Amino acid sequence: MKVLNEPGVLARSERFFSTPSATARGLFFYVTRVGHYYYDERYNFLDSCDVAHQDSHKNFFLAYVRSGTMYFETSQVFTAERGQVALIDCHKPHRFFTSGSAESLWIHFDGANADSFFSQIITFRGGRQTFSPVPDGRIEQEMAQIISGLRSANMSEVDCSQRIYRILCSLLFPNPQHGRMPENDAIAKAMQFIGVHLFEQLSVRRVAEAVNLSPSHFSRLFRSTTGFSPHEYIMLHRIDEAKALLQSTSLSVKEIAFRVGYRSEVNFITAFTEKTGNSPTQFRKNTL
Template sequence: MEGDHNRNIMLFLIKSGAMELELKGVPVLAGAGQVVLFDCREPYRYAASDGLEFIWLLFNGLNVRTFYRRILQAHSGRQCFAPDTVTPVTQVLGTFLEGCAADERPSEAVCSQLLHRLLCMLLLGEGERTSDSSDRIAQAIRFMNRHLFEPISVQDVSAEVNLSSSHFSRQFKARTGYSPYEYIVLRRIDKAKYLLTSTKQSVGEIAYATGYNSEENFSHSFQKHVGISPGLFRKYPV
């Protein structure tokens, strides 16, 4: 079946019982405490066993598939795995559920932040939870998110986590698939896309609100990463 659904990524978090799946022709059994992650464009099917309780999230967005590939790489290609950070993963999914249940869906900006936090948990939590390197990258991401729309440099972030800029950049790229600069730019563009579709702020106002020092720099960056100008995106969101 084709449609918008089939262009998304699916996430299951198994709370109890077991789920039987077939992903790209490979049988998979997911049990309590495990996460299942798969691309809906690829062949899949699943069935419930007695006592199954699970949470699901269907999502898409800028750079989601890059995150998806990096998460699978971090888990040795497995699409079913037990994250070290299962409790906070459950909490983030619960925030989505609570908003939908109350018919008060979180704003696009909040959804974007929650989804990004969730993907970082799945990417950074596996295997190296107690390593100094992983802890510093997680600390750096928190710092970058707090200061995302301020004048911030890679040197500022590396100093925050007590690493040299070059060493920090290598570690960040190895763990996330992005350079620190790329991460900052993509998060700013996520925010800009939300403001373009949800407010009447001018392109110049949005440029300064998202940390750019000029409308020209913002427009160039937006065109480069999204493929169309901010003005055209406002008319035809993609």
């Protein structure tokens, strides 16, 4: 529907509402309102206005800027320019505004583990709330499809949920695994190196040196690509190897601990129990 009487929002703008089903609220990601807005310098959305207190607004806000610049105030002040995405938690104080002409696609969404996704994305991105997505247009296309689906009323809640999930994954893991970027190759080589040397002492520095990266840059790149810190990846990989040995061999727990790179049986049992919910002995009994 066309937008009327919203200061700073031009007449050719569109906005649509969506009321999620009980199933969607319990299981899916879902949108509550979406829009394709054209702005002038008067646009100034404050969280003290009546709209900001409606349920359809009090969730998470994602805006893709197609032209111009949008300004945001949350716990920090930042901008999103052409081709950039801003992600906001509208449960908390916020303000959006422009200083000239701009255009954006935006969605208000919630559901499933949206709050966890939001927290992880912000953490992985070093606290930033504006991002430059990979230049393949995926996020813009997914948002445009969601808006188009609500305009024509022919998008299912499952389809909408899947599109939101893909957007969030793109923000969480911005480096595509399938790309030919040298840095992605470095992470693939690092994972291969870890697999070969899993039984040895493996520090972040050692793995980073094996792929010719500094430890700090390697750690950031590894997390943004895989979702794990290098330390966590090594530990989980060791536990996966231990599961296979517990299930397929008669090696003692101590022998398995040393086989997968632990220098202490106690440390191995503690880590295994923490990550799986069972001690190695219990795991072996439950899988026989």
